[in-house]
Amino acid sequence: MRFTWPFCLLLFLLPCLFLGGCTGDFSQPPVAKKGVLDLRHQSFEKKIALNGEWEFYWQQFIEPNDSAKHKGTLVKFPFKWNGYNLNGEELPAFGYATYKLTVLIPKDSVRLRISVPDMYCAYRFFINGDPVAENGQISTSAKGFEPHWAYGGANLRRGVDTLHLVLQVANFVHSKGGVSKPLFIAKRDIIELDRRRAEAIDLLLTGCLLMGGFFFLGLYLLGSRDKAILLFSLYSIVYSYRIIGTDNYVLHSLLPSIHWYIAARLEYVSLFLGLGLFGLYTRYIYPLDANKAAVYIINLLCFAFTIASLCLTPYYFTQLVNPFLVVMLFCLVYIPFVYARAYRNKRPGAIYSLMSAVALMSVFGISLFHYWALIPPLQLLSFIGYLMFFFLQSLILSHRVSFVLKKARRDAEQGLIAKSEFLSTMSHEIRTPLNSVIGMGHLLLKNNPRPDQVEHLDVMLFSANNLLAIVNDVLDYNKIEAGKITFEHIEMDVAAIARNVVAALKASAQDKGIGLRIKIDEGLTHKVMGDPTRLSQVMTNLVHNAIKFTHIGYVQVVVSVNGETDQTITLNIQVKDTGIGIPVEKQQLIFERFTQADSSTSRGFGGTGLGLAITKRILELQNAQLNLHSEEGKGSTFYFIQTFDKSAANAEQMQKDNLPAETQQPLTGIAILLVEDNPMNVLVAQTYLKRWGATIDVATNGQEALEKLDVTRHRLVLMDLHMPVMDGYESAKKMRASNVAVPIIALTANLPKEVEEQTIQAGIDDVMVKPFLPDELYRMVLHYVFRRG
Structure with missing residues (x-):
């Protein structure tokens, strides 16, 4: 059976709904009736919401000791008055009112405390005539009115069996007026512990988001220029305000002087901008799986809401929440769909994305149901969901960075291989003409040149040898770095x-x-x-x-x-x-x-x-x-x-140190097969060998060498390794396969160690590196001709 994402969300939220409505003993919580709440038989071991029927007095600030008769209305508390039909008239958001409730408690009850939430948008709270809590400055008009949101509370005096609660609320800035959250009563330590727990969770989660956000921001600025990492870091930083600056309003408790107009704008901006940034993040992390048009529409709407929150007055931008919920619900379905598609297409880290989507859906689902007053905040579950979401997203980005690093490493290794091959090729291509230059230079010096020609030849040989030294330096350092020396x-x-x-x-x-x-x-x-x-x-x-x-x-x-x-x-x-x-x-x-x-x-x-x-x-x-x-x-x-x-x-002394002089032409009568495709190198080697008395046969490739080799006459084969038609390795292998025992010396621009394994496999006896000096070739040729001939 295939489950849709909304159905999965419902499955996840069912236990949350159950937990939200469950009191532990499966009994219904007490509620106020006709302005009276009887708690005389309660233990106060758990928080009890002061909900039910409260007396409501519109456009009246009734003082606690006011004995005059006032006309009130019973309302179901918590109660927001905007849109409420009172005596045939729909109440506006702007206005003021008084809520009253009488609570009966045991006279010898333990030390109790009432927690007071934020309200729209200023209040003053009295218990038995004493002012015990307030937020902002209430007023009967916009003049003198100061909004503020923060948590409040009041300890109850012992020995009292009746509590007369008077709550004066005013609003002249927000699109909602009145009270949206319940007041709670319980033992003092339970209320205080619950508040400390809520503050600790918010502070811990905010710290995690900020540290993670700044870490990924630093990673982007100092290393990876992956836009997905930048967007996630910005999202984490922006959304951290949603944790500490809303709902429990921990930031407002830490900074009681924070201006309400700034805090309210930040609250809405962090909501709108946060979702837009996360949509862009999803687009960049899985560009092939996310629909570009859908993401851009989501971002356009989110950023439009953000601009409105910055430019409009609170009365207008606070009304954007309901239309924005439509966008949020769409994202709750679409973003997991993108992650599911990425997982199906086997994108890197997609399994973590899919798991994080479930966590994100649970958190947003709890927030929505709590906003609609269907369940309590379930802060611990939300905290776990947030932690899972950000942890899994961190795994996604870590996997992404690791994937990029591995790819970069593979590319670097391939680059090193390409560099080594390039340098090897360049070595061959540079050494081959240098062999001709140096060889011809030495030949000219041996032909009794004029003094001025000697000077010119010395300069030429010096320059050629200097170039050879530079080439050797570069190649040597490359081999040292590669660990191949x-x-x-x-x-x-x-x-x-x-x-x-x-x-x-x-x-x-x-x-x-x-x-x-x-x-x-x-x-x-x-x-x-x-x-x-x-x-x-x-x-x-x-x-x-x-x-x-x-x-x-x-x-x-x-x-x-x-x-x-x-x-x-x-x-x-x-x-x-x-x-x-x-x-x-x-x-x-x-x-x-x-x-x-x-x-x-x-x-x-x-x-x-x-x-x-x-x-x-x-x-x-x-x-x-x-x-x-x-x-x-x-x-x-x-x-x-x-x-x-x-x-x-x-x-x-070794035999090579007692070699005969070149002028004796020690190779007279010795036939040598020279296999070389470069005409200049053929000329150089041929000239050397003829000066020493040898008879030279030339083949221009390995196949021709096989055809020209005469084992009854040739005493030595000088074989270039890189030739057309058939290279020197293959030609040597075929010679050895035919039981040819004639010594084979490789003439190559590669260094001996670079071709050592291949030459051994081919049956080549020794290697002469180009460019070679005449004396080096002379000694090696005599060594193999007379020691092995």
Whole structure:
């Protein structure tokens, strides 16, 4: 069976109606008859409403001790006089009147108290001739009249068995006149406890709404720019006034001097504007499920009511409640319908929306039935409903923010993947032409150029190598950020690496007119296990950085032994300079990515600002720390202390260090298959290999390589990995599948670790990274031709 929302609302409110009419013992509460209420047999353990027939005197302020005869009318209290037909005349809202009631109580009763609610719109209350409570200033005309709404009460004196109640009420501002809420009598502590409970609930709920509203407002302003979050925050803040500023009027008790005209406008504005904001919130949270036209009509009406409340006099804007109830009833049905549709369409957080709709319907339903005087306020049930509603709405927004964050995370991860792929592609595309530039530069230098040509070629090679260094820096930092950097653990000669770094950068130092020195500890006699590529990169970055910022003096590389055991050795590697130095306050700044000591440094010295950041991270990933001692104007010392495992092998020179000279043409009679689709790279490699005596066959793709490979003649295959028709991976796999044992060296612009897994699977023996130096290619070719040929 499918239940409609109004039917669900009725099902929810049935217990509320039952609770509202139930007294606990299922007996009817006593009511006044002909102006007398007999409570002599009541225990006063529960609140008793002073309802029933009261004497009503229109346009008369009867004083308690007035013994004159006055013509009154019995009315059913609580009684609003506007619209009442008295002697054939319909009473207006503006006017004044007196209500009278006699209450009989036990003479020896306990300490009692009467609670007095707000009235339209000022009153004065007497018990046995004594003024005990008042709100505002009553008057027989608008002149001198002051409206006010607040809770009141009066304690009864003991030893009295008859209470003569006189209630004078006046109204000259509101569209209603008289009394709409009952007075209650009970034991004093029961009345006071009930009031404190009501105030506590209102204050707690108001605090929750305000804190939640300001939290979501801050979330919107400082982070998410989701309009649904903004609208819900505004709704929570606006509606909080409905809790503390109406019904129990806790705010009026806290601020008794608050101006009635301001408070009344706020009461109606918070009602009208609150519903409009919630309608907009529903529209933004589920835009595909809410009818745009319906929501805009609701908002137009709500905002029109709001403007009217701000512009019209109270007499007019207080009459807007009844037409507004039509809008509210429509929303009570339509908003849950939107949430049900969102749930059916599997929108994020829709289950919470559906549950919150039930809570919202219950709260508004209780408010409506209480407004129509069908049930008591049921404040505890309303409080629970409010808490459920705002808690579930908070879950909706939290789920929404979480959903957005997860989506942003997925997009960011996809962006990182796209960035990595882009950088990998750019690496290949930049390194490939650089291979031709650097290769041709070295070839030209070997062909006895004129002195002026040597200078031009040096500049060209310097610029090409500088560009390559920048590309490598960017790629390295990207790999470090992505956590994809790996380290080799192979034998290396630290002293030789340091000497090579110094030799490679000596020309740069000489160009600036400074010295470049090296000092190696004589105690360093062992080779160690580590990553020679990364160590060379670290030392190169530090030395290059020192040369860049030194104008006068020297740069010195120092490698010293800090400690040694049978298995390990600890080295202190320092790079000292007599350059510009670094101020103390900026010594940590230089290790940030893309950053130098100040912007003028970048303009004056150039560079990406990545070198030191990369160096620092590479060392940290190897459990070492890059340190700095510097004094402005006197120079700097960068150093790190790192422990290495000693090499198990002896210090004999490797075969590649005893290679024959190029002029001997050691590859004479050796046939090599070169597989490369870039004509310039073919020219560079072909020229190198022919100078060393090799015979070269060229294939422009992997398929052609399979057709041209002759295992009886070819001693080595140099294979580019990225080619049309068939790439190098597939070609190598097919060669190995055909039992081809000829060594295959990959020529690629990718870094070795990036293609390591694929090359191993393809059966490729080694990788040569473009752009390569002639000596690097020479050594690798000889190594595989003579060791494996």
